[in-house]
Amino acid sequence: MRSHLPENLLDRLIAEAEDDDYALARQEHPAAPNARRVLAAGAVFAVIGLLFTAAFWQRQTVQPAAQDRREALIERVSDYSGRAEASQQQAEELRASVSQLQQLASSGLGPGFAEQLQALEIATGFVALKGPGAVLSMADAEPPLPRGVEPDEAKVLDIDMQTAVNGLWEAGAEAIAINGIRLTSLTAIRTAGEAILVDYKPLEPPYEVVAIGPSDLAETFSGSDTYAELEQLRTDYGIQSEVTGEDGLTVPASTSNLPTRAEVVKGGVQ
Amino acid sequence: MIALIGLIVGIVLGVIFSPDVPTWMDAYLPVAVIAGLDAVSGALRSMLDGNFSDRVFVVSFVGNVAVASALVWLGDQLGVGAQMSTGVVVVLAMRIFANAAAIRRKVFKA
Numbered sequence: 001m002r003s004h005l006p007e008n009l010l011d012r013l014i015a016e017a018e019d020d021d022y023a024l025a026r027q028e029h030p031a032a033p034n035a036r037r038v039l040a041a042g043a044v045f046a047v048i049g050l051l052f053t054a055a056f057w058q059r060q061t062v063q064p065a066a067q068d069r070r071e072a073l074i075e076r077v078s079d080y081s082g083r084a085e086a087s088q089q090q091a092e093e094l095r096a097s098v099s100q101l102q103q104l105a106s107s108g109l110g111p112g113f114a115e116q117l118q119a120l121e122i123a124t125g126f127v128a129l130k131g132p133g134a135v136l137s138m139a140d141a142e143p144p145l146p147r148g149v150e151p152d153e154a155k156v157l158d159i160d161m162q163t164a165v166n167g168l169w170e171a172g173a174e175a176i177a178i179n180g181i182r183l184t185s186l187t188a189i190r191t192a193g194e195a196i197l198v199d200y201k202p203l204e205p206p207y208e209v210v211a212i213g214p215s216d217l218a219e220t221f222s223g224s225d226t227y228a229e230l231e232q233l234r235t236d237y238g239i240q241s242e243v244t245g246e247d248g249l250t251v252p253a254s255t256s257n258l259p260t261r262a263e264v265v266k267g268g269v270q
Numbered sequence: 271m272i273a274l275i276g277l278i279v280g281i282v283l284g285v286i287f288s289p290d291v292p293t294w295m296d297a298y299l300p301v302a303v304i305a306g307l308d309a310v311s312g313a314l315r316s317m318l319d320g321n322f323s324d325r326v327f328v329v330s331f332v333g334n335v336a337v338a339s340a341l342v343w344l345g346d347q348l349g350v351g352a353q354m355s356t357g358v359v360v361v362l363a364m365r366i367f368a369n370a371a372a373i374r375r376k377v378f379k380a
Contacts, residue, residue, distance in 0.1 A: 022316035025326045041324035042276035044331050048306035049280020050289075055303045057284065058291045 088255050095253060099127055122175070125184035125254035129175045132247045134218035136164060138230075139206035141238030154237050156207060158191040160230075161198075164209060164241070165189065167226025173211035177251035179203050184254045199256050206240075210249050218245030272324075273313060297346060298339045301355055304362045305335045311369035318376045338362070 099121065107114060121127045138161070141154030165183065168176055176183045181198045183189075188199065195202035211217060221227055221243055233239040291299055309331035316322040338358045345354025374380070 021312065021330050022319065022321050022323055022326050025323055026321045037324040037328070038272055040328045042272040042279075044309070044328050045273050045276025046280035046283065048310060048331070049277040049282075050284045051280075051299070051303050051306045053281050053284025054289050054291055055299050057288050058299065 092253065092255055095126065125175070125182045125187075128250060128253045129212055130248065130250040131174075131212040132215040132217075132245075133173065133210065133212040133249045134168070134171075134221055134243055134245050135249065136168065136209040136211065136221070136241065136243045137206060138164065138209070139240045141240065146236065146238050149237055154239065155194075156196065156205065156239055158189050158196050160233060160239065161196055161207065161209075162189050163226055163229055167224050167229075168209065168211045168213075168217075168221060170226065171213070171217055171220040171224055173213040173217060175212045175251045177210045179208055180252060182252050182254040184256065186256060187254070199254070210251055212249055212251055215245065215247070218243050273310075273317075277310075297342055297351060297355060301338045301342050301358050301362075302335050304359050304366075305331065305338050308334065308362045308365050308369070311366050311373070315369045315372045315376075318373060334362070 102117060103114065118127075122129060138156050140156055141149070145151065145154050161178070165176060165178070178189075178198050181187075181201060181203075183198070188197070190197050192202070196207070197203070214220070227243070230239075230241040234241060309327065312330065313322060313327050316326075341358055342351060342355045345351040348354075
């Protein structure tokens with residue numbers, strides 16, 4: 001045994017690591033090898049060899065398997081998003097033909113019905129519309145940012161978008177689309193991660209809100225409290241917003257699903 | 271001799287069966303492998319010293335693997351599994367280094 005062990009923990013660890021078990025055992029009770037123990041030693045060596053190969057195999061096989069799964073997942077995601085896009089396009093086309101067919105059908109259903117149907121279609125976002133109105137563009141702040149503003153704070157948030165849209169409705173807008181996504185009474189504007197979702201589809205900045213309404217919509221909106229709020233956002237955070245009046249604007253039909261479970265209450269009209 | 275034969279038999283067995291390591295063993299396998307390396311380097315050193323003892327070899331390997339695995343298991347229960355296996359690997363690696371140094375001194379006389 002060692003007569004002296006260093007005080008320092010590391011030195012001590014190293015000193016103890018150098019202890020030779022075999023030399024110590026030989027000093028205490030030298031033993032002649034016997035057949036059973038030799039076999040045991042051979043078995044332990046075999047176990048060690050097995051361990052090495054097992055660890056090697058595991059490294060070789062498990063890693064690529066995880067990689068495979070990842071790639072398969074990515075493939076499925078892009079596959080499904082492609083399919084979703086195709087379905088949406090199909091829905092749009094079908095909706096357009098339904099609208100046409102309905103118009104055809106309703107022409108034989110008496111006066112007033114066609115107009116009523118059209119008014120409903122306009123109000124529910126079922127058809128694409130065109131007309132005069134205003135375009136509100138909003139964008140994240142660009143450097144240099146105002147003093148004391150973090151880059152994270154200098155972004156257009158879902159709440160800003162909600163405020164702007166509500167302001168436009170208030171100013172008399174009849175139909176609104178954000179970056180080509182039509183707003184309906186069922187369209188949510190919310191945040192997921194870093195992106196603003198409209199109708200569960202992520203938006204790419206900069207944002208363009210197209211609103212069809214009275215031809216003085218831009219002026220009315222510029223004089224509203226909402227616009228004052230947007231200006232406050234510009235001075236405080238550098239978030240850019242600009243509203244211009246335009247003619248001949250178009251908004252697309254909504255691509256979101258119409259309610260399928262809700263039913264009209266019989267006899268409970270208006 | 272028996273050592274070499276044993277090692278080869280083990281490796282061949284491993285290649286033939288290419289064992290699927292169950293997931294619960296994930297944390298213990300690397301530690302066991304390092305303990306195995308330590309045992310082999312110790313055995314090699316003692317063979318060169320001429321005092322290899324199969325009893326010491328078997329007992330020290332089994333003991334070390336058991337203690338190392340128990341430590342890692344305990345670390346897992348306490349939420350410090352990763353650090354514990356690092357600690358075990360460091361200590362075993364130090365022993366391997368010491369054995370390698372002894373072998374080097376024997377073989378190259380330097």
